[in-house]
């Protein structure tokens with residue numbers, strides 16, 4: 001795909017990986033549309049993209065809402081005339097053990113609530129589904145050349161303390177093969193799907209972690225540091241330009257060989 005003048009929609013575009021992807025694609029000539037719940041963040045990122053000479057539009061969007069996601073996708077077409085890249089980066093964590101036992105009595109004193117589990121599934125899994133579906137509908141109906149990018153994470157071993165989060169990310173790692181299987185059945189050749197599975201990325205969420213826990217995690221990372229959000233953005237830009245990358249989930253972990261155990 002030619003990046004210059006392509007149009008990308010990025011959810012979670014007000015922070016972290018979504019912000020880096022939006023800025024990086026805009027710097028490469030892509031016209032970007034960002035959606036997020038954080039309006040102040042959207043204004044800031046859009047202002048910075050414009051100041052750097054990029055083209056950007058934004059709207060507040062909760063990815064769990066069919067209507068709001070549809071509006072976000074339509075904004076791309078109204079404003080920039082097409083829709084080629086969709087990065088579903090909106091995501092949340094609500095960490096905790098499934099059951100926490102009391103050190104003295106050995107009895108369960110706290111458990112992950114159903115709400116805590118469902119909230120993460122709702123944003124990370126259902127929200128990504130709505131995002132990718134709404135983009136795919138418009139790409140197919142208008143014949144746009146497209147790339148769908150759902151965001152997974154460490155998805156094989158999972159992460160202790162993240163039963164809710166890891167469940168969503170393991171599922172998303174499967175999506176490219178399932179979605180491209182559908183497209184293959186129906187002869188849809190113009191749209192690719194590539195998931196990205198980052199390891200530990202230096203976004204505000206991770207940098208704000210307990211520093212001791214973070215140091216423990218980095219011991220299991222071969223390059224010995226957090227991945228920069230810009231490095232994730234570079235991989236997405238590369239995948240967009242290389243048609244041979246399709247129906248797969250690309251890991252970018254800095255050589256993560258073990259998961260730090262939650263303390």
Ligand SMILES: NC(=O)c1ccc[n+]([C@@H]2O[C@H](COP(=O)([O-])OP(=O)(O)OC[C@H]3O[C@@H](n4cnc5c(N)ncnc54)[C@H](O)[C@@H]3O)[C@@H](O)[C@H]2O)c1
Pocket residue numbers: 011012013014015016017018035036037038041061062063064088089090091092123124127151152153154197198199200201202203204205206
């Ligand atoms: N940071 C990491 O180490 C890491 C690693 C692997 C995968 N990921 C994944 O990458 C994605 C981005 O993570 P990040 O680190 O940039 O996080 P972040 O918190 O910096 O950004 C996430 C953005 O999503 C937005 N958001 C949350 N709920 C939303 C909703 N319902 N609708 C719309 N927007 C919503 C937030 O407002 C925020 O701006 C997530 O899916 C995350 O799971 C992150």
